[in-house]
Amino acid sequence: MDTSKKIANKAYALFSRYGIRTISMDDIASELRMSKKTIYQFYSNKDSLVESFIDTAIDENIFRCKILIAKSDDAIIELYFLLVYILELYNGLNPAIVYDLEKNHELAYGKFKDHKVLFIHKTVKANIERGVKTGLYRNDFDIDVITRFFLESLTIISNPTVFPLFNNTIKATNELLACLISGIVTTMGTDVVNAYKNQRDIMFLSNYEEVPFWDH
Structure with a gap:
């Protein structure tokens, strides 16, 4: 591994674990x-390392979402995993980190804001539009209002003062995301959600990080 990457990786690990301000x-x-x-x-300075930290988090989020979309043929399961990946991004960039970005690292914060507006919002909105067209969503x-509602709901779910970390388990996360998705599905969509719930190795009852759903 080259020195530049080694430095960036160490900074990423430290910022993720301890926050930006304290490192x-x-x-x-x-x-x-x-x-x-x-x-x-x-x-050249800490700012440049913070920008690298944000770039890495954003690139990973985009990569995972694009792979998911390319392999998914079901709007509901696609939406579930999109929300999981976005939630993981929000968990990694917790409120303290985002606050520090906003106050002290303008360029990095701008990148994070642009990612939310230009990629995350656009991607979730496209999924909802697709689900409506295929009859799975009402x-x-x-659509724009519901997209914003979903993304702000994820912000709340990822906030440890609202949902303490000891309650932020895979099962609890699945239940919260299932509630969000169930609120927009049609009768046909409800049947699909229930089918996933009843399949132990897929979606809501699985450990989504161990085996991607498309490999089942």
């Missing part, structure tokens, strides 16, 4: 057992 360039250098001078050869609601 200094000295901390990163110490963890890597290298001098700050070496780090500055690749990253057609009696404002």
Whole structure:
């Protein structure tokens, strides 16, 4: 692994675990057992490492969502996993990190905001439009409003002051996402949701990280 990537990976791990504000360039250098001078050869300041941190989180989110969409032929299960991936992004960028980005790292915060507006919102909205066309979702609601509602609901779910971490289990997450999805499905969509619920190795009762649904 080249030095630049090694530095970025260590910064990512430290920012994710301890937050951005508490981690200094000295901390990163110490963890890597290298001098700050070496780090500055690749990253001019902490801001540039924070931008790298956000870029990595966003790129991973886009990659996973695009693979999901390419392999999915069912709007409901696609929406479920889109929400899972977005929720994991929000969990990784917890409220304290987002607050610090907004206050102290303008460019990185701008990238995060743009990702939410230009990719996440657009992707979830496209799924809902697809589900409406295929008869799995109702057609009696404002799609843009519901898309925003879903994304803000994920913000609440990922907030540890609302849902403490010890309650944020796979089962609890599945139940919350199932409630969101069930609110927009048609009778045909309800049958699909119930079918997934009854299949132990797929969707709601599975550990979605161990085996992707399309491999079943």
